[in-house]
Amino acid sequence: MSTTVEIQQLCKQFGPFTAVDNISFKVEQGEVLGFLGPNGAGKSTTMKMITGFLTPTAGTATVDGFDIMKQPLAAKRNIGYLPEGAPAYPDMTAWDFLDFIAEVRGFKGAEKTRRVQETIEKVNLSGVLHQPIDTLSKGFKRRVGLAQAILHDPKVLVLDEPTDGLDPNQKHEVRSLIGEMAKEKVIILSTHILEEVDAVCSRAIIIANGKLIADGSPNELEAKAPNHQAVTLSLSGGEAASVRKSLLAVKGVRKLEALQEAEDHLSYQVYPNQGQSIIADISTLAREQQWPVTEMHVERGRLDEVFRQLTV
Amino acid sequence: MDKIIDKDMLDNIGVLFKRELQSYFNTPIAYVFIVIFLFLSGVFTFYLGNFFGRGQADLQPFFNFHPWLYLFLIPALSMRLWAEERKSGSIELLLTLPVTVAEAVLGKFLAAWVFTGIALLLTFPLWITVNYLGSPDNSVIFGGYIGSMLMAGAFLAIGSSISALTKNQVVAFIISVVVCLLFILSGLPLVLDFFTGWAPQFLISLISSFSFLTHFDSLTKGVIDLRDLIYFISLMGIWLFANIITIEMKKAD
Numbered sequence: 001m002s003t004t005v006e007i008q009q010l011c012k013q014f015g016p017f018t019a020v021d022n023i024s025f026k027v028e029q030g031e032v033l034g035f036l037g038p039n040g041a042g043k044s045t046t047m048k049m050i051t052g053f054l055t056p057t058a059g060t061a062t063v064d065g066f067d068i069m070k071q072p073l074a075a076k077r078n079i080g081y082l083p084e085g086a087p088a089y090p091d092m093t094a095w096d097f098l099d100f101i102a103e104v105r106g107f108k109g110a111e112k113t114r115r116v117q118e119t120i121e122k123v124n125l126s127g128v129l130h131q132p133i134d135t136l137s138k139g140f141k142r143r144v145g146l147a148q149a150i151l152h153d154p155k156v157l158v159l160d161e162p163t164d165g166l167d168p169n170q171k172h173e174v175r176s177l178i179g180e181m182a183k184e185k186v187i188i189l190s191t192h193i194l195e196e197v198d199a200v201c202s203r204a205i206i207i208a209n210g211k212l213i214a215d216g217s218p219n220e221l222e223a224k225a226p227n228h229q230a231v232t233l234s235l236s237g238g239e240a241a242s243v244r245k246s247l248l249a250v251k252g253v254r255k256l257e258a259l260q261e262a263e264d265h266l267s268y269q270v271y272p273n274q275g276q277s278i279i280a281d282i283s284t285l286a287r288e289q290q291w292p293v294t295e296m297h298v299e300r301g302r303l304d305e306v307f308r309q310l311t312v
Numbered sequence: 313m314d315k316i317i318d319k320d321m322l323d324n325i326g327v328l329f330k331r332e333l334q335s336y337f338n339t340p341i342a343y344v345f346i347v348i349f350l351f352l353s354g355v356f357t358f359y360l361g362n363f364f365g366r367g368q369a370d371l372q373p374f375f376n377f378h379p380w381l382y383l384f385l386i387p388a389l390s391m392r393l394w395a396e397e398r399k400s401g402s403i404e405l406l407l408t409l410p411v412t413v414a415e416a417v418l419g420k421f422l423a424a425w426v427f428t429g430i431a432l433l434l435t436f437p438l439w440i441t442v443n444y445l446g447s448p449d450n451s452v453i454f455g456g457y458i459g460s461m462l463m464a465g466a467f468l469a470i471g472s473s474i475s476a477l478t479k480n481q482v483v484a485f486i487i488s489v490v491v492c493l494l495f496i497l498s499g500l501p502l503v504l505d506f507f508t509g510w511a512p513q514f515l516i517s518l519i520s521s522f523s524f525l526t527h528f529d530s531l532t533k534g535v536i537d538l539r540d541l542i543y544f545i546s547l548m549g550i551w552l553f554a555n556i557i558t559i560e561m562k563k564a565d
């Protein structure tokens with residue numbers, strides 16, 4: 001049977017303040033779900049409820065068929081969790097810490113050593129194994145936290161900002177690691193890096209003020225961008241007024257925005273009517289008019305614009 | 313807490329116990345604690361307790377000071393048990409691992425208790441000294457060690473439970489000292505005299521029966537009375553239970 005994580009009408013109240021407000025979603029095996037949202041949106045709070053650290057005020061979270069409140073141990077066995085800030089026991093060395101985690105996860109003897117070693121290789125920790133975690137740099141601490149989460153090869157991974165503080169190479173490594181593991185797992189991660197969503201997530205959820213305000217694949221979300229499907233056109237000369245006029249005359253063009261109008265450089269963004277493609281007509285027009293085109297492309301719409309539009 | 317003690321539970325307690333005990337020796341805590349414990353034991357016994365002047369071969373002066381020694385040393389040990397986990401955020405890691413709160417509480421408590429036991433065992437030169445100087449009743453000394461160990465356990469259970477209430481170790485220390493002090497004072501003649509004359513006798517004996525001193529004294533005299541054992545063990549049970557409930561109700565701050 002395939003693994004799922006299902007959240008139903010989850011709410012969390014801190015006194016009078018509602019941190020998570022009626023969030024529901026279901027994640028299937030093979031999906032990598034990204035949580036996006038401004039600071040204080042409720043991403044970490046939601047993760048704390050999924051992993052059984054916080055008790056929801058209302059609603060349920062079910063991990064691989066086990067209700068986290070009713071069968072916490074069975075659910076927790078299937079979860080690997082990297083909490084926000086990657087807490088660990090600072091006076092332990094990375095090796096001792098992972099050895100402890102392996103023991104709690106029920107591994108013994110040679111199998112335990114093998115697991116710990118394998119995990120250390122996966123997250124490139126070998127250089128700092130015998131240093132107290134206290135003295136590790138931020139990125140290495142994060143990697144220890146990640147190692148701890150994946151050590152038992154759990155069916156469900158919940159990672160709160162897994163690449164925060166990592167250098168670009170490590171970010172890349174961790175993203176490929178997530179990609180490799182994605183197939184046989186449910187992975188839920190939060191991030192403030194929107195390129196990361198494109199790079200690793202098959203689906204993204206935007207949370208703001210505790211509410212779920214968007215849910216879809218990165219492409220679907222990008223389609224909500226104001227400039228989705230708009231055409232950007234740059235010319236190395238020409239008469240601005242006539243270029244504008246011809247562009248606006250193209251069928252399906254809704255409006256036009258001048259990015260730059262200088263003597264030897266004209267640049268426009270041309271917006272189509274909802275759902276229409278205008279690039280073919282514009283390129284025909286440019287050829288007919290023999291415009292000196294230096295650049296022409298279709299905007300996909302950028303996630304950060306969608307994000308700003310939805311959450312500001 | 314939905315199941316009775318089984319092998320998984322013992323395994324988990326064992327793993328948590330081992331980590332916790334190891335952590336005392338990873339930090340200066342172990343060495344500072346042991347050195348101060350031995351030093352103060354020596355000072356109290358030989359200097360304040362007039363060990364040589366009494367002309368008796370026993371460890372009575374040594375044990376008499378234990379409640380006062382523990383009053384400050386045990387809260388210093390127990391204050392970090394949960395407050396530190398809260399402060400560093402590792403409590404989130406610990407409680408999302410497949411272990412129950414009861415296992416975590418017991419694992420930590422047992423580690424602290426065994427650690428105190430190690431410190432106590434290291435006072436063995438005193439025992440050798442009295443045996444060299446005279447011929448003490450070793451069963452009385454044995455009773456004293458048992459009593460001291462049980463009393464330490466009760467102090468630790470109180471301290472652990474209070475440490476679970478806060479993320480501030482200093483606050484945990486001060487409140488623990490005050491609560492432990494109440495448990496000692498309720499047996500002092502000074503306090504009991506305050507009640508005699510106007511309070512009914514049963515109330516006075518009730519108050520004094522709550523005291524560590526009342527129960528500890530008889531153990532150090534070599535009288536191992538079941539009631540004293542039950543007193544200390546149930547005290548530990550009650551406070552550890554409160555500890556479990558506190559963490560269960562208030563995992564995150």
Ligand SMILES: Nc1ncnc2c1ncn2[C@@H]1O[C@H](COP(=O)(O)OP(=O)(O)OP(=O)(O)O)[C@@H](O)[C@H]1O
Pocket residue numbers: 014017019037038039040041042043044045046084564565
């Ligand atoms: N224990 C708590 N008591 C009171 N309020 C809390 C508590 N924990 C979180 N909150 C509040 O809940 C809200 C959501 O916090 P949360 O940590 O889930 O945000 P987040 O989306 O993870 O933000 P970030 O992107 O900064 O990590 C915040 O306003 C926070 O102040």
Ligand SMILES: [Mg+2]
Pocket residue numbers: 043044045084160
């Ligand atoms: Mg967060």
